Amino acid sequence: MGNSAQELAEAIEELSPQELICALVAQGVLTDPDSARGRLLNAAARLFEQKGYARTTVRDLAAEIGILSGSIFHHFSSKEQILCAVMREVTIFAGARMRSAAERSASPQERLKACIQSELEAIHGLAVPGFSILVVEWRSLSEESQQEVLRLREEYEQIWLDAISAAHCAGGDPALVRRLLVGALSHTYSWFKPRDNGLTISDLAGRILAIFAP
Amino acid sequence: MGNSAQELAEAIEELSPQELICALVAQGVLTDPDSARGRLLNAAARLFEQKGYARTTVRDLAAEIGILSGSIFHHFSSKEQILCAVMREVTIFAGARMRSAAERSASPQERLKACIQSELEAIHGLAVPGFSILVVEWRSLSEESQQEVLRLREEYEQIWLDAISAAHCAGGDPALVRRLLVGALSHTYSWFKPRDNGLTISDLAGRILAIFAP
DNA sequence: TTGAATACCAAGCGCTTGCTTGGTAGCGTT
């Protein structure tokens, strides 16, 4: 799929995850992953994803970055604020990455596949960990924090709805298609391992596209 | 869809949830919901579903059925055993119900729709609560308990795979289609409310069928 | 040289958690 000239062009345009992170940090919209706060957020994202929010203690988090549990509260006022911050940053990063992937697409079909692939990459932590938390641990967030992350998420969802509408998906209603996709994609976290040779994330995205936009 | 004579025949054949429960209780494969243990399992299913396993305390469970927290451990050896028992019973019940729904179907398409609708009904607690726990709280179960429930689940999944294979689903691989469906269907728990007029569970099942088996 | 700010440690507080223990009321059987 795609000739090599086009692939080259895309490779040039595409920012690496690190470059994107740097850009967003410079904008002041993301925490520097090398700062203490950033390292804590990264550890939290990994642990919340692996063990779940409730089963991860602040002592676990502290041990992961080599400080004592009490010191955490110099950076965050509560454990829940850590979860909220992880969700915020993950939403912002995944949104920026998907937008850039979508914009690089020529056809509507290609754009939808870019969205699918981008979300799969986010779920499986190819650039930064923590995206799958957004679905799994949603109820662990207080009402207000939910509202806050939800507002951030709106533009992300708009990209999806536009892409689905343009791709003439089966079943009509883009909102329904998106809702089914959210579930289907996030659930891949518990069965699909990108390490498995035989099916890459790009392959999987193609298969899913074939079902939802035949 | 379907003429009224056929619908009548189905109505006669179909067991009500209560009748099915009674039959399974008589077989000794399900706990009598009127017994103390049964009432506890029902309360647990509801609370685990509403608040999540980790955020539901044994005191919550006890209060729900009007006993003290310590008395719980006359019926179960640990909180996790309650979760395991809920998952076991829910799996058995949903399996029996889906099997009977699938068998009542004439065509492969109809059979797949029956599976989709049956799982949607299970997820949204139309007969008994707790089915959505199977996906959401899977990681709260110990390794051994997971294995135990998994073994029970195998025949349930086989019904699905057969139905998907027979219905010539888009995308080919029935295992992949099933995995996407597991995610898509279980996620409906967090956005679809059967009370909403405008879209019934049967409608939703039809829409989903149209996407996955066009 | 001083002072404020930052990032962390050391210790532990108050509370909640799952679970235990010892006892008792009610009931069916002999």
Place this chain on the structure above:
DNA sequence: AACGCTACCAAGCAAGCGCTTGGTATTCAA
């Protein structure tokens, strides 16, 4: 009437939890 069994209560234990407090080392600006 005596027994044993089931189902529960009353009380609380030990551990783990999120979080607080008071203090210290380092840094950097004035």
